[in-house]
Amino acid sequence: MEDTKDRKVALITGSAGFIGFHVSNLLLNEGWKVIGMDCLSDYYDISLKEDREAILLRNSKYFSVHEKVEKLGALRKIFEEEEPDVVIHLAAQAGVRYSIENPRTYLESNIIGTFELLEAAKEFPPQHLLIASTSSTYGANDKVPYREIDKADHQMSFYAATKKSTESMAHSYSHLFGLPVTIFRFFTVYGPWGRPDMALFKFTQAILSGETIDVYNFGDMRRDFTYIDDLVKSVRMLINAVPSSKLNSSKEKVKDDGVSPVAPFRIVNIGNSKSEKLTDVILALEKAIGREANKSFLPIQPGDLKTTWADTSALQQLTGYHPDTNISLGVSNFVEWYRDYYGL
Numbered sequence: 001m002e003d004t005k006d007r008k009v010a011l012i013t014g015s016a017g018f019i020g021f022h023v024s025n026l027l028l029n030e031g032w033k034v035i036g037m038d039c040l041s042d043y044y045d046i047s048l049k050e051d052r053e054a055i056l057l058r059n060s061k062y063f064s065v066h067e068k069v070e071k072l073g074a075l076r077k078i079f080e081e082e083e084p085d086v087v088i089h090l091a092a093q094a095g096v097r098y099s100i101e102n103p104r105t106y107l108e109s110n111i112i113g114t115f116e117l118l119e120a121a122k123e124f125p126p127q128h129l130l131i132a133s134t135s136s137t138y139g140a141n142d143k144v145p146y147r148e149i150d151k152a153d154h155q156m157s158f159y160a161a162t163k164k165s166t167e168s169m170a171h172s173y174s175h176l177f178g179l180p181v182t183i184f185r186f187f188t189v190y191g192p193w194g195r196p197d198m199a200l201f202k203f204t205q206a207i208l209s210g211e212t213i214d215v216y217n218f219g220d221m222r223r224d225f226t227y228i229d230d231l232v233k234s235v236r237m238l239i240n241a242v243p244s245s246k247l248n249s250s251k252e253k254v255k256d257d258g259v260s261p262v263a264p265f266r267i268v269n270i271g272n273s274k275s276e277k278l279t280d281v282i283l284a285l286e287k288a289i290g291r292e293a294n295k296s297f298l299p300i301q302p303g304d305l306k307t308t309w310a311d312t313s314a315l316q317q318l319t320g321y322h323p324d325t326n327i328s329l330g331v332s333n334f335v336e337w338y339r340d341y342y343g344l
Contacts, residue, residue: 010085012037013113014089021053022228024056028059043094044197045196069114069116076119079126080120087117089131093106094195096156097301110163111166125177131183131184132184133167133186134159134160144308146308148269167267171260174260175265178263180243183268184270187223187224192337208339212295216299216304217298217304222308223281224273226271226323229325238268268315274309288335
């Protein structure tokens with residue numbers, strides 16, 4: 001690998017994933033050197049990950065590492081050799097329902113993988129460590145919109161429990177070793193190159209093939225849908241918003257934006273600040289596709305939340321930015337990409 005001293009270096013775990021691909025692409029276009037770490041797991045169609053990675057590899061500043069984050073010493077080796085300025089930890093086993101079927105995968109990837117990351121960062125501290133979490137951590141909290149300072153003690157799935165655990169682990173390392181850490185809580189991210197296990201992808205696939213879509217809780221569900229371009233822009237702007245322990249002397253600051261009172265650590269919601277009815281999203285999808293869906297209305301599934309809704313005032317305070325892509329536009333863009341990618 002080339003000498004890194006004359007440019008910014010980012011380590012992005014999960015770089016061949018949906019969000020990791022888009023974040024990597026943005027930083028590469030800005031001239032960063034990006035070390036992309038991804039094990040290309042078979043949780044969903046590997047060819048989609050390979051196609052994302054192939055695009056990144058067209059850029060000479062992208063370097064690919066195919067390894068699991070939980071492998072002992074793998075991350076430490078990268079930290080030691082590359083000394084990344086910024087680390088964006090997106091690698092994780094995702095999915096609420098799969099965590100009921102295969103919880104060990106979540107333990108290994110999410111908890112042990114994050115532990116390996118924190119150990120490496122402790123020894124070779126980056127300027128900023130940014131870690132992905134999820135709106136699912138809010139769990140049984142029914143106070144909406146969700147704020148970063150709200151209680152998040154009753155997770156509804158093992159997936160959410162592992163992500164909340166990684167938040168706590170990161171806070172302890174931030175406090176003990178002075179690591180500047182920002183936690184992102186993502187809200188239902190969608191858009192081109194999205195994940196096939198997500199509802200919008202499944203619905204599109206089913207409608208285009210004439211199959212029935214499963215609509216849970218009989219359609220009485222709401223989600224804060226975040227378009228991928230908005231999310232990536234938010235992540236990029238937060239890279240420069242490095243937490244400082246100097247902020248922690250102000251109780252009002254802690255109250256306002258979720259900054260830790262004892263560490264250079266903060267949690268930031270990234271969402272669209274609007275909770276969409278699932279039935280309205282399906283209508284937008286039907287309009288974009290030009291075909292009505294065959295629907296099967298079912299009870300809510302174990303682990304699912306009925307509503308998610310982000311308060312993004314902290315994000316706006318830190319960056320001046322407010323994600324606002326209209327759901328109809330975002331869905332239309334996704335359908336256009338889907339048809340193009342699959343040659344429909």
